[in-house]
Amino acid sequence: MxxxxxxxxxxxxxxxxxxxxxxxxxxxxxxxxxxxxxxxxxAPAATPLPTDGRTDELGAPLSSFEQITTYNNYYEFTTDKAGVARLAQQFQTSPWAVQVGGLVGKPRTFSLEELLALGQEERIYRLRCVEGWSMVIPWRGFPLHKLLAAVEPQAGAKYVRFETLFRPEAMPGQHDQLYPWPYVEGLRLDEAMHDLTLLATGLYGRDLTPQNGGPVRLVVPWKYGFKSIKAVVKIDLVAEAPTSLWMALAPGEYGFYANVNPEVAHPRWSQASERRIGELPRRPTLRFNGYADQVAALYAGMDLRANY
Amino acid sequence: MPAERRPAPTIRRLVALAVHLGSLLPLALLLFAGATGQLSVNPIQDLTLRTGKTALVLLLLSLACTPLNLLLGWKWALGLRKPLGLYSFLYICLHLLIFAGVDYGLDFGQIGQAITEKRYVLAGLASFLLLLPLALTSTKGAMRRLGRWWRRLHWLVYPAALLAVLHFLWLAKTAREPLIFGAVLLAVLAVRALRSLGAPARIANRSAQPPAQGSEKRHG
CATH class of the missing domain: 1.20.5 (Single alpha-helices involved in coiled-coils or other helix-helix interfaces)
Known part of the structure; x- marks a missing residue:
């Protein structure tokens, strides 16, 4: 039926x-x-959810639902990390549609229901913010390659361009003219096709909360958090590397790749260590955020200092 | 330092009280927020940012006292430079203690790395090192002992403030807020620079209050 x-x-x-x-x-x-x-x-209700003692593959415990849903960057709402949750409470995540097009054989628009039908597996990923803090998050979603396969990328497609919803009346931070809205991010096609790259529609076994980018966001766990674009409405396959919002705003500081790399400092910040939210001692930051075994091959032969 | 005409002592005392209470209020709010669980899930960063910003505001307020006297004849503001400056230094010390002691757990290897790899840390540390001798020589005794050297030494507050604004600019993701602080600092420096250029007449006139301006206030 x-x-x-x-x-x-x-x-x-x-x-x-x-x-x-x-x-x-x-x-x-x-x-x-x-x-x-x-x-x-x-105050926005942050229901404590059990972590059931679960950990990431390195043995680090999950961040709590409260930590994940009350502290994050989402400039479409506010630059105050602790203020996003309140401002996003009324954000309408339904109905939702993601328009997938560009250099593809079968461009189409996916409703949220159709996206959910592509799979709902749980993936526990570390999230490392370029600001130097990190969390361990149980996402629910499906690998992006499932969606890309459905639209049949053409031979000329080399990159994937993602775009966030632009609706200033619902996202008050978009009234701020300092930023070149809408938020745009990009991946190389092979990065986008990698099995770790997730389109997330859920968190802690629930629908993805609006403050965390609901109803659907990208999660690329080996890159700094800002690459994992939220509230995605448009995905295009393109021939040239897209210019992200942060690249447009500060090209000397934010490159296209933005791979987590303790050896390559941000021009103004060291990336050598990080604070795991809820922990006191700092942790050393891992190469590719601990996913080097799976993704380092994508960058074989590349100078990661030049391609930051 | 007796002045010819001052606001009534009660008003001076009220202003001084307001400065003390106003300077301690951010600390009280921070402690209250911490005690009642109103900080974010990253409280160390909250503490660092809030103590740092308070320190910068108080430092700029301290520096604004002299221009306020020069431009508006608010002689009483001169007496606020010292408490505002010392309160700023208190917040700087808290800021530094939280950074080194709590955030980096006194791990001097990591702290050293942060200083060499993060230029904003270097700027902040340099600002602190410039302000340290000023705080240590803020007593009347030190003023007496240092004589005319005291003024020259305390001129260091200007490079220290510039470094503090630079510290903020270099750590912020967008420049807007640091630039507002920078603009205030530049305005203060401009008034001082203009004073030293066109100074003689002004200094000679110093004891005379500017006419008309705020005369009713002095009586009120």
Whole structure:
């Protein structure tokens, strides 16, 4: 039986306005309730979820759901890492569609339901931020190569370009003219096809929270976190290396590759060590974030200092 | 240093009290946030950033006192330079202690590496080393003993402040906020530079209050 996803039935604008109406009604009744109780503002609920003692393959314990969902960079909302969760609470992750095109044989638009149908396996990955902190995160998703195979890349396709939703009324940080929105990231095709490269739709066995890039984001665990673009709406296969938002903003500091590498310092920061969130002593940063065995071959013969 | 006309002693005392309370407030808020679990899941970074930013604000406020006197005749502001500067130094010490003692766990190998590989750490450390002798010679006794050398020594606050702004600029991902601090510092330096260029008349006139400006305030 073919299930028809809701997003194909209701036009998006109508859907959104209906949600806005419900949201406003909800906010009004919540405000009335709060006024009646004389209460303050409600903080975003961070439900503790059990880690069941799980670890990454190196034996490091999972970061908690609370740590993962209350602290991250997401400049589309705010530059304050602890402020993203609150601002993203009302962000509508449904309906959602990802348009896949460019140099492909079968361009098409995937609804979230169709993406979920591509697989929902759990992958425990380390995430290393270029700022020098890290977490261990149980994502749920599917390898990107499954999606790419479905659209049949043409011979001329050498790179993959990803784009985040641009909707300033829902993402207040996008009003800031300092940044060349929308957020863009890119991978070489062989990086994109690598089995570690994930399109994540979930976290801790749940749907991906909006503050973490829900409903669908990229996760490239051997690169600095900013490469793992959030709230993806567009994926294009292209012939030339795309210019990411950070490359456009500070070309001397952010290269195309951005592989985690303790031997190549950011022009202004050492990348030799990192703080695992929740731990006191710093950890030495690992080459390719600990995934060198799987991915170092992708860069054989390349000067990683020049290709930072 | 007696001045001809000052605001009423009660107002001076209230301003001084406000400076003490205002300078300690960020520390109180930080301790409160820490005690009630309102810091982020990366509290060490919160502590580092908040003590650093407070130190920079207080340092710039301390430096703004002299221009305020020159431009607006707020002589009473001159007495605030020292407490503001010392409070700034208190936050700098906390900042440094958190960086070296908590963040890097007094691992001097890693700290040495951070100093050589992160230019913002080097700039911050240089700023601290310039400010250290100023804090140590902030007593009346030191002022007396050093005589005219005291003024020359304390001129180091300007390169120290420049290094502190550079420290912030070099660690920030975008330059906007550090540049605001930089603009304030440049404004302060500009007033000082203009004063030393067109100084003689101004200095000769120093004891005379500028006419009209704020005269009602002095009576209030």
């Amino acid at each position: 073919h299930k028809i996803p809701a997003s194909e039935i209701t036009p998006e604008q109508l859907y959104l306005s209906r949600r806005a109406f419900l949201g406003a009604a909800g906010a009004l009744s919540a405000a009335a309730l709060l006024a009646a109780c004389g209460g303050g503002t409600a």
